[in-house]
Amino acid sequence: MAKFPTPDLKYTTDEQEIIQKLEAKYERKNRDVDNKHLMDVIKNIFHSCNLVKNGAPSPPENAENELIRDDIRYIINKLSWKITCNSACEMDVDETVHELLDFLSEFSWDATVVLILAVFAMNHGELLLLKQSTGENPIAKFLKKLKIPPPSLGSNEDLKLYVEEPLKNLVDQMLGVAEQLVQFKEQALTQKIELSSSVRKVFCIAAYRILQSVVKCISSTMEFVKSDDEYKDFPTKIQQIIRSCRFTAFGDCLKNSKFFELEYNGVVWTFKQANDVAKLLFNIFFAKSNPIRQFDGMIKKMKNVSLDDFQGNTVGIFITEFNVKEDDFSVLIDTYNPVKENGFEVLWIPVLDQSIGWKDELLDDLEKVARKMPWWSLTSPLSSNNPVWWYIKQDWQFERTPMLVVLDKYAKVIHTNALPMVNYWREEAFPFSMETETKLWRENSPTIIKIIEKIQPLPQIKQGEIICVYGSHDMSWVHDFLYFTNHLEMKDAEVKTITIYVGTNRRKQKSQKLETGNNIFWSEDMILRFWRDLENVAASKMIQSRENSVDAIKNEIETILSYDDKEEGWALMFNESSKFIFSGKQLKYCWENKKDWIEKVNKGEDIMNAITEYLQPLK
CATH class of the missing domain: 3.40.30.10 (Glutaredoxin)
Known part of the structure; x- marks a missing residue:
């Protein structure tokens, strides 16, 4: 199961509590509405009220097409009545919000957002009509005497701008989040994919905050019926709503997620088909x-x-x-x-x-x-x-x-x-297929010695000779190791060592060339190629041997890579019959205690076996 990126949004403690409560209570919200048509109507009302910053109003629908059903219009009107009544009774905003959520419990979060924005648009649109419904209609003229329209709709242009601008910012942010929620839902329904839990959390808190904002706005509007001076507090209240609701954060979160789960599945489907x-x-x-x-x-x-x-x-x-x-x-x-x-x-x-x-x-x-x-x-x-x-x-x-x-x-x-x-x-x-790689491993398995010989042919090993391929980033350890290999001081056995320094895989560590006898020091290019070949063979072998963790070649390569990373040095030592890999600590212990094992070599035992047996307890 793919793990998708989650919206990068850190919720406040208050928001976490709200989400937890709402998800537990309204887990089965799934009823939808005609989001697209309702959003068109909402945006057209806000455009007419001069509360939309960007975009043009949607083209008017054919009057004969009743796309908003009677039951939905009834719900919108009932929501409006509930908010108006509770505000008139000075009921706490959060109490009103939860009462509305109970009423809308059968609806999905995106549908809840669209319905509550429809209430807000209808409420503000009615206020606008009070300004426009004059002229020949005596009923409208007398109603205007009884119902006081907000100053933002009146003749005071300075106050109108003062009040409308923050309200325009709020409407713009709420509409932006609402449209993103609707787009998410529409794409999910098209591809028949359930939204991830992280996206549902954004839906949940965004719906709650939009509903809370609408209730606060309508309540604030009802308070200001005395004079224009009362409206001077209105912009401050709107700014407080915007800051507390973090609509920009929700919008950015949804925008950045880019329908990941949905689009990812589209990519998967494209590859499969x-x-x-x-x-x-x-x-x-x-x-x-x-x-x-x-x-x-x-x-x-x-x-x-x-x-x-x-x-x-x-x-x-x-x-x-x-x-x-x-x-x-x-x-x-x-x-x-x-x-x-x-x-x-x-x-x-x-x-x-x-x-x-x-x-x-x-x-x-x-x-x-x-x-x-x-x-x-x-x-x-x-x-x-x-x-x-x-x-x-x-x-x-x-x-x-x-x-x-x-x-x-x-x-x-x-x-x-x-x-x-x-x-x-x-x-x-x-053609670089898995089958080709399997064949290459079967016919020409690249052991460590073959990797070395691919870069520089090794001398023919004679009896009594040991080849030491070694590496280290610690040049003092290199000096000590060379002294050890060149001064074995055997009595009855003649041992000749050929050493090849292959540097280190620590790319920033520039290798130093030591002029000591017949010791071989590779060039920088040879060292770079060796470590790259080692890593490439290790990676190739890893792909080929995923089903079998016991693999001698893979283990040897991983051992060298590990020693180079964690030890002060390492050495691959082999003669005509044996091959062993030693860590820097093991070799240091070996040369510091040479007298404890050298006698076995003097008595005829193979030097590789003698060293290995001596180091076995240390391993």
Whole structure:
């Protein structure tokens, strides 16, 4: 079961208590209304009252189409009566809110929001009519004498602006949240997906706060019947409502979540239904705001992709962080060039590390990287508000290490991460499928010694010789280790050691070359290749041996990687018959207590066995 990102909203203690109570009491709220039509009517009323900041009113419906049913109109009017009566009786706002929630208990949260906004629109629209209903109608003229319209609807223009502006801000924020709730619900119904619990919490508290705000506004309006001076407190009350209700936080939360669960399922469905890799890539990755492009060395410009560029090819989706280093794809370039003619294409998908604040000027940096790649690239990175990003993270398990997901021409995933295999076997691994990797392991299993010999052939081991491949970031330990191997001081046994220093995997640690006798020290390039090969083989072996945790080659590689990370040094020592890996602590203990085991060697025992037996209790 996929775990989806939850809206990033920290609730106050008060909000947490409200959510807990409401979810427990109204868990089965599921009745819906015609949200779209009701919202159109609500927005048109607020537009007419000059309380909507953005957008134009919806076109009027055909009068013959009675889209709001009588039972819904009855509920809206009854809600209005309840609020008016309770306000007139000076009932506590929260008591009124809970009474209204009980009355609306059969409705979903989004329907509750739409209904209560309809009440607010109707209430404010009636006040507006008092100003407009004059002229020939004597009833309207006399009613206006009895009912005092708010000054914001009267002739005092300064007071009108003073009162209307904060009310306009409140209406704008409530409408924004309401429309997002409605969109969420509409998309959920279309895809027949239940909203996640985190999204339901936002629905719950947003509905409660909107209902609370409407009750407060209507109550405040009823208080101001004496004079214009009374209205000077009204804007302050509206500002207090806005601050306490945090509509912007709810709106941003819903906006940032981008219907993740719904859109994610759409991505999953697209992958499952796809049978053509070119169409899949266009459906998933191509967008007008983020096209797929490639640097053309002939014209020295970036050019846009066409469907034919991927049609019928095996495609590797190369996924990295936005600020990927050239070293991370140099081997892939060397492999891509010879196999491209065999029907292989690559698409680079940069993703945005959440610790990096994205700025538009970083696009230039991204294009510089794309120009170094001979394949296609997205022109801007995917970020965590994109459901495709979440699919890559959730289903392909992308963390921070570059990976290469390979699709065949029918858009089926044939390898979830072929990059380690490509980095080690290169074009020999084409078409980069799991079956190819299994075959390579079966026919040419890369042991540690083979990894070393791939970089530099080892000398033929003669009787009495030991080869020591060792590494460390601690040069004082290296000095001591070399002294130990070069001064074994055997009496009757002749032991010759050949040492090969392979540096450390700590990339920031620059290796130092020691000139000591015939000891071999690898160059920086050889050291870098060794550790990369070790990591690539370890990753490849991990994929191949997931069902079997007992694997000698995998364990050897993991041991070396672990020793390099946690120990001051390590050594792989082998002769014509034995091979052992020792940690820095074990070797230090060994040379500090040489007299305790050296006699066994002098008496004819194999030195590797003597050292191993001596260190066995320490292990």
